[in-house]
Amino acid sequence: MIARGRQETTTGTLARQGFGDAGRARELLDSTGLADHPSILADLTAAADPDLALLGLTRLLESVAAPGELLAALDGESDLRARLTRVLGASRALGDHLTRHPEDWRELRGHDAARQPGAGEYRAGLLHAVGADPSGASVPVADLAGHPTARVATALHAAYRRRVLHLAARDLTGITELDDIAAELAGLAAAVLEGALALARAEDPAAARLCRLAVVGMGKCGAGELNYVSDVDVVFVAEPATADAGEQEALRAATRLATSMMRVISEPGSEGTLWEVDAALRPEGKNGPLVRTLASHVSYYERWAKTWEFQALLKARPIAGDADLGEQYLAQIAPMVWQAADRPNFVDDVQAMRRRVEAHIAPSEAERQLKLGRGGLRDIEFAVQLLQLVHGRSDDSVRSPATLTALAELSAGGYVGRADAGELAESYRFLRRLEHLVQLYRLRRTHLLPDPNTDEGRRDLRRMGRALGLRGDPAAELLAAWRRHTAEVRRLHEKLFYRPLLNAVARLPESEARLSPEQARSRLEALGFLDPAGALRHLEALTQGVSRSAAIRRTLLPVMLGWFADCPDPDAGLLGFRQVSEALDNTPWYLRLLRDDVRVAERMARLLGTSKYATELLLRAPDAVAMLADERDLAPRHRAELRTEAAAILHRHASAEGAVTALRSLRRRELLRTATADLLGLNDVTTVGTALTEITAVTVDAALRAAIAEVARTRDAPPPVRFCVVAMGRFGGGELSYASDADVLFVYTARAGTDAETAAASARAIAAELRRLLELPAADPPLVIDTALRPEGRNGPEVRTLSSYANYYTRWSALWESQALLRAWPVAGDSDLGAEFTNLIDPLRYPEDGVSESGIREIRKLKARMEAERLPRGADPALHTKLGPGGLSDVEWVVQLLQLRHAHRCPELRTTGTLRALEAARDAGLVEDEDADTLAAAWRLASRIRDAVTLVRGKAGDSIPTDVRARAALAQALGYLPAEDEGSASEQLLEDYRQHTRRARAVMERLFYDS
Structure with a gap:
């Protein structure tokens, strides 16, 4: 009982010292004899994960040839003890390496274990691992018999892991600072590339004799700030080895060497995969040749490169292969980098890069992203690089490729406040340490914090927190520190580029960075x-x-x-x-x-x-x-609510002019509400059309009431007529755009006892007063009343009696007028008269016998003539949203022909809206589902583009702009964002529109001309 009690007490002590599974820990301590080594046990309990450290040490003791020697060394050497337990407690992957190579524990012993090797030592050591001489030029042929690459590459991988073990020990014990760790990892990666290139040369000596090949590091490797596990970005440059060697032959040889080198590093083996060699930053990306000559690189960057490519070249540095060729590359490319901010597309490209970064974040990862998330590493890097591109044009003291060095240079130059630079550097180091700890555990590429909502994630966070020296609740403290740093980074990211602009013009504290007016103008130019x-x-x-x-x-x-x-x-x-x-x-x-x-x-x-x-x-x-404060305030208002408010306005104002001026304020507010919701993506195009139609209808109705009252006042008697306004065209269809006129017909009937001449004069006075009131001078978007669709067009009387309409439609009406009446909808004035007018026109627009073959031919001819004659001179038909192929007119004429032919027997087609009628035709089996979808999608896109043209320009336009800048503005207003491999937003818009209209035109020609 006593023995059992002592064991339970010991187990409890282990639990309090940080062991998660104290029982298992006790068993391992007893089986290995480590329980008798209190100094080792003390260091195990100080490890990031004591259980993991104990397990790793147990496995190492089982694998090592002389466990006694190891235990004695651990007992007697505190530095060795600390290094080994810190590594084993933070990295399962390095524990596995020590199990495979148990004698590598000696790498952590003695003075050399605390010393940071130079880049030359790394290179020589890794070349020695593959049997190459220090020049990297040769590997003994005997070592390459059979399948040399796999065997020798394994030796290279093992040597690399050995150096990472050495480095991680210094990192986790705080001997080496983060800046030096990142630089050392970049140097180590460069040495691996050199070793792999030596293998490739030995494997293909003929290729090695034909070419000179330089490996240029990009990204974090080029900047000397690599992670433990990152893709190593490279660009390959090659030249013929001799003056008489052929360029193409040399390029083919260099491509073989580069491909073989990448395979040596990236292929998994018994030592696992080191990292991927990524050449996607080369000219033309993955679609371009893997290897180019120096002249080809220069030509590409002079003629075709985008700004983001020069941003990437900020970090270019020769790291392996032919050093002279690498330096020549840098000498010719670097001047172009510092001219990038002068390029006309500088702002567009920089913004596109920022959006691509944000678009790559999976929603499930956004809250845990150390690299790409809000307040993450990319925020810091992007801000620093942008400032470098702007100010490095004229100040060569801010051109360092390394983020922290560049930040210090920008601060010294006065482009970033000293306090801000210090806080940003501190946050950058903290985030990079988290990134390193996440990657060290399994030596896998990741930028995600562990998920605190899972047991495994909480254990991982606890291990990382302890590695950072947090001891209370390590996981909670780590998350709190991370949130604090990301919030600070986001704040500084937003402040860093813009705040000094204000300092150039405002009296702000001298401790802040201050730009001269010239520097401020330069920065504003860079912003666009x-x-x-x-x-x-x-x-x-x-x-x-x-x-x-x-x-x-x-x-x-x-x-x-x-x-x-x-x-x-x-x-x-x-x-x-x-x-x-x-x-x-x-x-x-x-x-x-x-x-x-x-x-x-x-x-x-x-x-x-x-x-x-x-x-x-x-x-x-x-x-x-x-109204911008609440999305509910941006929702369209119902017509009944608007009519109530309009009635109150009429009641409050004694004069017609005062009433209509107030009505315009109501309309202006509703137009702004609709436009705002549209630009913010809260409304679709049909909702926009309905909202614009509703406010127009309410405005016309209320203005008509004011006009009738004004006519009554001037004549001292109520007008002796009933008067109605019938909406036509897009107004009648409930599909108004921001720039649409209000197409209408005026209808009246005389009241009993009124002679025709008096009634006509009264009706003309009402129509004239309505026009006058709605066309009073104002800065608001105009509301133009257009009666061109009336009988006899502009040659006919503007106002007609109901009986005159009946007589005209019975005797003279053309088929196109029946087609126009498909959209007729009484919107203002006497509702009974509106119903009578509707009853009058229904037989015309929904003919009992449909449309004859000759009538169909007439409609087709009219459509063809309209396409030929009404398109504005000089307009590109392919970009005209209304009259161009596959545009609004094509879709609407298909739908209207279906209504003329089938609406009499299919009441669902008796609607004035294009999309509603198209949906009814689909439901009735008159249009196939796929065809209906194609037509609807083209109509919606064309309508959205027309609306956006007005929103952006402030005036109407039916064509997609041909000017690239104007088209890009239009695309951005429509919500198009640049995607990584799909060109600019402008090109995306064009491609989308052409695709939709091409399909719609094919459907239109089949349904309209062939049916």
């Missing part, structure tokens, strides 16, 4: 501002002074400038913000709203920097900014 001098004036006006408003704007603008920079027109965005801010300067809620709700400021920046249409509306009613 076309008028940097004007932008500086706006910033000065917004931030000067000591008022509370100026102080809040100084806080907001660093972030908002970033949002403006992401917009198609940063200049307009900043100007609009200044104008709105000045208009609301004395409104206490405005800046408080922007400060306290970041969504409002972000949405405002997006509207102002994207849409001239929305900006003009907002400037007319700046207090409408308040």
Whole structure:
């Protein structure tokens, strides 16, 4: 009983010392005799994972030839003890390596174990591992008999792991700083590449004689800041070995060597896979040749390279192979890097790169991403690189490829505040340490924090926390520190690039980085501002002074400038913000709203920097900014609610002009609400069309009431007529766009006892007054009343009686007028008269016998003539959303022909909306599902593009712009984002539109012309 009690006490002590499975730990300590070595036990309990460290040491003692020697060394050498237990407690993979190569524990012993080797030592050591001489030029042929690559590559892999073991021991015991660890890992990777290239040369000596091959490191390897497990990015440069050697033959030989070298490193073996050699950053990426000559590289970068490729070249460095050729490459490429910010596509490419990074994050990983997530390593690297590209043009002191060195250089040059640089460097080191600890465990490439919601994830976090020296609740403390650092990184990322711009124009603390006006203009140009001098004036006006408003704007603008920079027109965005801010300067809620709700400021920046249409509306009613705070305030309002508000407006105003002016304010607010929701992606195109139609209908109805009242006032009697406005075209179809006219017909009937001439004069007066009121001068988007679809067109009377319509349609109506009446919908005025008009036209638009063959031929001829004659001169039909092939007209005419032919027997087709009628035709079996989907998709896209053209330009347009910049702005407003291998947003939009319209045109020709 006593013995048992002592064992339980010992087990409890082990548990308190950090062992997760104290019982198992006790068994291992007893079986190995480690229980009799208190100094070893003490170091085991200090390891990141004592259980893992004990298990690894047990396996090592079982594998080593002389366990007694190892135990004696551990007892007598505290440094060895600390290094070995720290490694075994943090890395299962290095524990496995020691089990395979137990004598490698000696790498952690003595003075050399604490010394950082030089790059030359790494290179010589790894070349020796593959039997090559120090030049890397040869490997003994005898060693290459049979299958040499697998055997010798295994020796290379084992030698690499041995050096990683040495390095990790110094890392985990705090002997070597993170900066040196990363640089050492890059040097080690370069040595492996040199060893693998030596193997490739020995395997193919003929190829080695034909060419010179340089390996240029890119990314973290080129910058000397590699992780424990990263893809090693490289670019290959080759030249003929002799003057008389053929270039193509040399390139083929170099390609064989490069391919073989990559295989040696990347293929798994008994030592596992080291890392992938990635050559995707070469010219043309994976589609380009693996190896190029120096001249070919230079030619590509001079003619075809995008800005992001020069951003990648910031970190280029020769690391293996022919050193002279590598230096020649760097000498010719480097000057182009520092001219990249002058390129016309600089901003677009930088923004595209940022979006690609964000797009690569899987939603399930976003909250645990150390590298790509918000506040992660890429935020720091991206900001530093962008600042380097901008300021490195004229300041060669900020051109270091390594992130931390470059950050220090930027701070020394005054481009980043000293305090900010210090905080950013601290966060960068912390995040890199987490990344290293995650990777060390299994020596696998990952950038994800363990999942704290799983048992395994919590154990991993505990191990990492202990490795960082956290002891209370290591997992919780690690997560808290990580969240603190990522929040700080995100804050500084947003501040780093933009805050010094304000310092150039505002009185801010001298401790902050301050740019000269010239430097500030340079940075604004890099952000995409076309008028940097004007932008500086706006910033000065917004931030000067000591008022509370100026102080809040100084806080907001660093972030908002970033949002403006992401917009198609940063200049307009900043100007609009200044104008709105000045208009609301004395409104206490405005800046408080922007400060306290970041969504409002972000949405405002997006509207102002994207849409001239929305900006003009907002400037007319700046207090409408308040609706940006809640998505519910951006939802379309129902017609009944709008009619109630319009009626209240009419009741409040004695004059017709005053009433309609107030009605315009109502319409302006609803247009802004619709445009805002549209630009923010909250409404689809049919919702937009419905919302625009509803507010137009309510405005026309209320204005008509005001017009009738005004006519009654001037004539001292109510008008002796019933009057109705019938919507036509897109208005009648409930499909208005932002720039659509209101196509209408005016219908009236005389009241009993009224002679025809008096009634006609009264009806003309009402129509004229309605036009006058709606066309009063104003800065709002106009509401144009168009009656061109009336009988006899512009040659006929604008106002007709119901009986006149009946007489005309009975005697003179053309088939095209029946087609136009398919969209007729009474929207204002006398509802009974509207119903009577509907009953009158139904037999015309839904003919009992359908359409005759001659009528169908007439419609087809009319369609062909319209395509030939109505397209604007000089317009590209393929880009015209209305009249071009597969555009709106094609879809609408197909649907309207189906209605004319079948609506009499198929009541579901009796609708004025294009998509509703198309859906009814599908349900009735008149259109195949696939054809209906094709037509609907093309119609929606064309409608969205027309709307977006108006939103971006502030005026109507039916064609996709041919100007690349204008088209890119349009694409961005539509939500198109650049994808990695699909070109720019502009090209994506064109490709999407052409694909949809091509398919729609094929369906249209089959259904319209062949049916």
